[in-house]
Amino acid sequence: MISFIGALHANSKYEADLLHVVALMMTPAHEITTDMLNQFVAAYPESRTGYIMIADLFAAKAGLSTSLGQKMEHADRDVVTDLRNQLSIRWSYHNVIKPARKNLTPSSLLQLSTDHDLILFMDIPASRLILYKRAGRMLHNIESFYASIGIKGFGKSLEGDKKTPVGIYRITGFIPGNSLHEKYGPGALPLDYPNLYDRLSQNTGDGIWIHGTEPGYVNRAPLASDGCISIANKDFKKLISYIDGSIPTPIVIDSSPEWVSNSNISYRRARLLQAIKKWSQVVGEGEQEKYLNFYDTSFFETRLNIPEKSRTILADFPLDAVLDLGKSNLFSYPGIDDLYVADLQFIDTRADTFVVRQYWIEKSGKNWKIVSQLRIPK
Secondary structure, three states: OOHHHHHHHOOHHHHHHHHHHHHOOOOOOOHHHHHHHHHHHHHHOOOOHHHHHHHHHHHHHHOOOOOOOOOOOOOOOHHHHHHHHHHHHHHHHHHHHHOOOOOOOOOOOOEOOOOOOEEEEEEEEOOOOEEEEEOOOOOEEEEEEEEEEEEEEEEEOOOOOOOEEEEEEEOOOOHHHHOOOOOOOEEEEEEEEOOHHHHHOOOOOOOOOOOOOOOOOOOOOOOEEOEEEEEEEHHHHHHHHHHHEEEEEEEEEEEEOOEEEEHHHHHHHHHHHHHHHHHHHHHHHOOOHHHHHHHHHHHHOOOOHHHHHHHHOOOOOOOOEEEEEEEEEEEEOOOOEEEEEEEEEEOOOOOOOEEEEEEEEEEEEOEEEEEEEEEEOO
16 A cells, blocks of 8 residues: 555645645545545644545545535534535646636736746635746746635625725735734735725725735635635745735735637737827827826726826826837736726836726727726835
8 A cells, every 4th residue: 555654745735635635535545535634634644624625534434524614414514514615626726627718718818027037816705816927928828825814705895894805916025923913823915905995985994915824724714714815834835935926916805707819918918008009199298188088987087187187197108108018917806898908008208107907998889988097106
């Protein structure tokens, strides 16, 4: 019989070893599986999932329940149920979801600036925090971490609602774990929630982070935080090693991701770029009436005259600033049809660079309008 400990030395990743044990549990060889489970929990004594799998296996052998994710009749939503949900989600991702997404990309990731090498994508239904690396205009998946979100789910709108926000954000810094409560693990990466769209929607709250896990836990259940994104401490340290020096790193948090081909991404990107180029050209010509037409009526207070509207727009950038589209981030906004975000990078006459975030909406075909814009930190 092959020793699990021997296999463990060959493959030190917790998730890979966990799924290996699950695969064995799917077979009728219960004596072998029991032995393997005992070796697994000996190797990972902090894995509560390992212990619940042992309990599940013995319950199944005793005829009390079926194993692996089947809730016993007397059990309500509790720690046992949450751990089984975590195991089910991990298994589903690696054996069903991930293979089906080969060569596909989230439709919200249209373009990553050449100033950024990395972008994070939180796939809420799959409980995965995915790290992409840019190669030209292409994005390559280089890491994928199991992740927990708010105990009340997603769609944050109120302070203290224990939900994780859905939207486009940026990592703004790093807080070391020795300055935080131990429940955050080795540290935290704060996000810039609420963003401009959140504020326009009157969403409240703050303190949304990516962070680790408290001592004694490998991972939390899928819904287990106060609204933050929580990953394993080893995964958090690995993430930090990637993004060190790459702050602010963009992150898209999506509750209903659409996965599409690279050609589909190119098509969507080209349509948004066409609208931005037309807007940029008209602004450069300086004719107020023309570039005002690119802004939705909701952008202005109704009592403003044309010169006042123009000053409102140009407060974010001077007319002689040059737009660098290659260094601009482009997204479609998660969960909202026909809403797009462009983080446009400009360079002014003093060779200073700055970023203006614009929210574009596509109205009835090719009629593109800017509904909001704001100068943001580079």
